[in-house]
Amino acid sequence: MNLADPVQFVKGVGPRRAEMLEKAGLATIEDLIFHLPFRYEDRRRVAPVADARAGGEGTYVGRVGALREIPMRGRGGRRMLEAELRDDGHRLSLVWFHQAAYFKKKLGEAECWLAHGKVEVSRRGGLQMAHPEIEAVDDPAGTADLARVLPVYTKPGDLPLAAMRSVVERAVAAAVADARSVVPAVVRAKVGMMPIESALRFVHAPPTDVDVEALESFRTDAHRTLILEELFALQIGMKLRKAARMHESGIAMPAAPDRREAFLSSLPFVPTGAQIRVIEEIAADMARPVPMNRLVHGDVGSGKTVVAFAAALQAAAAGYQAAVMAPTELLAEQHAETMKAWAEAQGLACEVLTGSMRAGEQRRVREWLGIGAVDIVVGTHALVQESTIFKKLGLAIVDEQHRFGVMQRAALRGSDADTLLLTATPIPRTLSLTLYGDI
Numbered sequence: 001m002n003l004a005d006p007v008q009f010v011k012g013v014g015p016r017r018a019e020m021l022e023k024a025g026l027a028t029i030e031d032l033i034f035h036l037p038f039r040y041e042d043r044r045r046v047a048p049v050a051d052a053r054a055g056g057e058g059t060y061v062g063r064v065g066a067l068r069e070i071p072m073r074g075r076g077g078r079r080m081l082e083a084e085l086r087d088d089g090h091r092l093s094l095v096w097f098h099q100a101a102y103f104k105k106k107l108g109e110a111e112c113w114l115a116h117g118k119v120e121v122s123r124r125g126g127l128q129m130a131h132p133e134i135e136a137v138d139d140p141a142g143t144a145d146l147a148r149v150l151p152v153y154t155k156p157g158d159l160p161l162a163a164m165r166s167v168v169e170r171a172v173a174a175a176v177a178d179a180r181s182v183v184p185a186v187v188r189a190k191v192g193m194m195p196i197e198s199a200l201r202f203v204h205a206p207p208t209d210v211d212v213e214a215l216e217s218f219r220t221d222a223h224r225t226l227i228l229e230e231l232f233a234l235q236i237g238m239k240l241r242k243a244a245r246m247h248e249s250g251i252a253m254p255a256a257p258d259r260r261e262a263f264l265s266s267l268p269f270v271p272t273g274a275q276i277r278v279i280e281e282i283a284a285d286m287a288r289p290v291p292m293n294r295l296v297h298g299d300v301g302s303g304k305t306v307v308a309f310a311a312a313l314q315a316a317a318a319g320y321q322a323a324v325m326a327p328t329e330l331l332a333e334q335h336a337e338t339m340k341a342w343a344e345a346q347g348l349a350c351e352v353l354t355g356s357m358r359a360g361e362q363r364r365v366r367e368w369l370g371i372g373a374v375d376i377v378v379g380t381h382a383l384v385q386e387s388t389i390f391k392k393l394g395l396a397i398v399d400e401q402h403r404f405g406v407m408q409r410a411a412l413r414g415s416d417a418d419t420l421l422l423t424a425t426p427i428p429r430t431l432s433l434t435l436y437g438d439i
Contacts, residue, residue, distance in 0.1 A: 001174040003030035010170050017159065021167075024156035032171035033179060036203055036226065037151030041133075042212050043116055044147045049087035052119050052127050059116045061137055061146075062087035064107050069100050083107060085115050085129075092119070093128035098158070103134075110136035114146055133162055149206045149215065172204050182233045191228060192221075199225040245291060250416050251394050252289040253318035259346065260310055266345055267306070275303050279310045282420065286314055286395070292418035297426055304422045305335065308397050309342055311420055316348050316375040320394025324378040327400050329354045335399070336378040343376055353379035353388070393417045400424070 001009055007026060008018040026032055043059040052058055062085040069079040081100035085092040094115055096103045107113070117132035135146065155164040181188065181196040194202075202222035206215055214220050218227070260279070264271055271279075278296060285292040298304045312322035324339070326332040336352035343350035351374045353365045362382065368374045372391035382388065399422045 001029055001171075003028065003033070003175055003178050005029045005175075007032060007167070007171075010167055010174070012163065012170065013167055017163075017167075020156040020159060024154075026156075029171050029175045030179075032168050033176055033200060035153060035168060037153055039152045040206065040212065040215050041116060041150045041152055043150055044208060046114065046147055049085055049090040049092050052090075052092050054119050054121045054127060057116070057118050059114060059146075060085060060087070060092060061112065061114045062090075062092070063111055064094070064113050067104055067107060069104065072097070085113065091126070093122055093126055094132055094134075095122075095128055095130045097130070099160075106134070112137040135162075148208055149210055149212060151204055151206075168204060172200065176200050181229060182236070183229060187232075193228055194221055194225040196225065196229060198222070245293070248291055248416070250288065250290040250292070251286075251318075251320065251418065253286045253315055253320060253394055253418070255283040255287050256314050256317035259313055259317050263310065263313055263342065263346060264306075266342075271306060272303065275307055278307050282307065282311050283314055286311065286418055291416060292420070294419070295421040295423065295426075297423055300424045302424075304399075304424070305338055308399075308420060308422060309339055311395060311418075312339075312376050312397065313346060313348075315395040315418075316346075318394065320392050321369070321372065321374065321390050322376045322395040322397065323383055323390070323393060324376065324397040324399065325383050326378070326380060329356055329380055331399065332378055332380050339376060339378060348375040349373060350376040350378065353377055353382045355380060355382045357382075395420065397422065 006018065006028060007013050007021045008015065009029065010032070013021070021027070021032075026035055041057070046059050046061055049060050049062050052060060064083050064085055066082075066084040068082055070082060072078050072080055079100045081096040081103050083094045085094055092115070114135040114137050115129060115132040116134075117129040119127055119129055122128040137146065151165060151168075152161065153164050153168060155161060176197055179196050179200060181193075183193065187193075193199075199222040202220065203226065211220070215223075260283070264276075282292070282294060282296075285294060296304055296307055308324065312324070315322045324332075324335055326335055332352060332354055336350070340350045340352075349368075351365050351368065353362060353369075357365075365374065365377070366388055369377060370389050370391055377383065395418045397420045
């Protein structure tokens with residue numbers, strides 16, 4: 001079995017399960033091997049039924065009996081299954097609200113069973129375990145082999161957790177030896193990484209003496225190794241993407257220090273040192289013949305609009321248009337009111353374009369954009385509609401960029417325009433892109 005083989009090569013995976021797994025992004029053996037557990041179940045203490053207490057998870061062994069299917073009211077004829085796990089006169093109710101027929105048949109295959117799950121108080125006042133994981137036991141007294149820590153995976157549809165665990169286990173056993181690290185050996189040795197095969201075997205089948213707390217918090221050496229593998233691969237991918245961007249055809253818009261100074265000196269306040277520094281960094285990026293992709297983060301009221309207009313002014317001075325896209329019409333109108341005054345003082349034409357404008361007004365603004373009569377346009381999603389065509393777009397400014405989709409931002413940016421993203425509240429994904437991505 002090879003890493004690139006489809007999941008249907010795994011024993012127990014038929015066409016239906018293969019389709020379910022593929023829809024969940026698990027199409028190959030390699031996908032299964034790198035489908036890591038999101039938590040673990042500590043089953044190292046197999047207790048008698050007499051020790052069961054409400055409110056916690058437990059693992060108990062006993063004989064199963066008193067199976068009965070109970071009709072569920074208002075569920076179109078569906079039935080639930082109830083059984084009892086018995087041990088020395090003590091009883092624990094086991095309940096399944098789904099797949100009653102399947103579990104009834106399964107429980108008939110053996111007399112003694114191990115049940116793991118959360119114990120709670122039933123409506124009748126006794127103790128019950130809903131949808132427990134079960135495992136046939138040959139001898140209730142010989143449970144040493146059943147005491148272990150088991151992985152728990154995300155799974156598609158109604159695929160039982162035990163089946164998901166079995167599928168991954170078989171894939172790991174068959175092909176994990178073929179897994180190869182993307183990290184060079186010299187780097188692996190320097191940072192103390194485990195062999196990737198050993199790391200994968202560890203996270204999928206932890207030893208019985210493992211520190212479960214470290215396991216649950218992904219702080220084991222094996223997890224650290226796999227995390228470094230993923231980050232290294234991501235960094236290489238981002239470096240290659242950034243290198244490719246540096247070879248893309250961009251727009252070189254020379255800095256216009258005289259226009260910029262005239263604008264800044266006209267403001268009723270003195271720009272901060274941080275504003276001046278960011279404006280100059282953006283100006284340098286825009287002057288290069290490669291696409292700019294920059295994020296400006298600042299609290300509300302910190303002056304991001306001044307920075308954005310300085311960049312739009314540079315684009316206009318170079319003969320290009322600038323578009324400012326805001327997530328709401330209210331914010332777009334606020335930006336437009338501020339920028340229109342600044343634009344008029346600089347001899348530039350600034351217009352607004354939103355979806356609530358009358359059709360005739362929208363058509364007029366779009367016509368002006370198409371012939372280059374508008375230097376700066378402020379708007380909402382209307383800017384990315386197919387009917388909005390720019391004559392010479394050089395700069396796309398997106399405010400609160402996380403509130404727009406990737407395709408919307410890409411549609412505004414176009415193929416070679418510079419991009420300036422503004423935000424006061426960066427989401428984790430935005431911060432991740434600044435650390436590991438190409439912003």
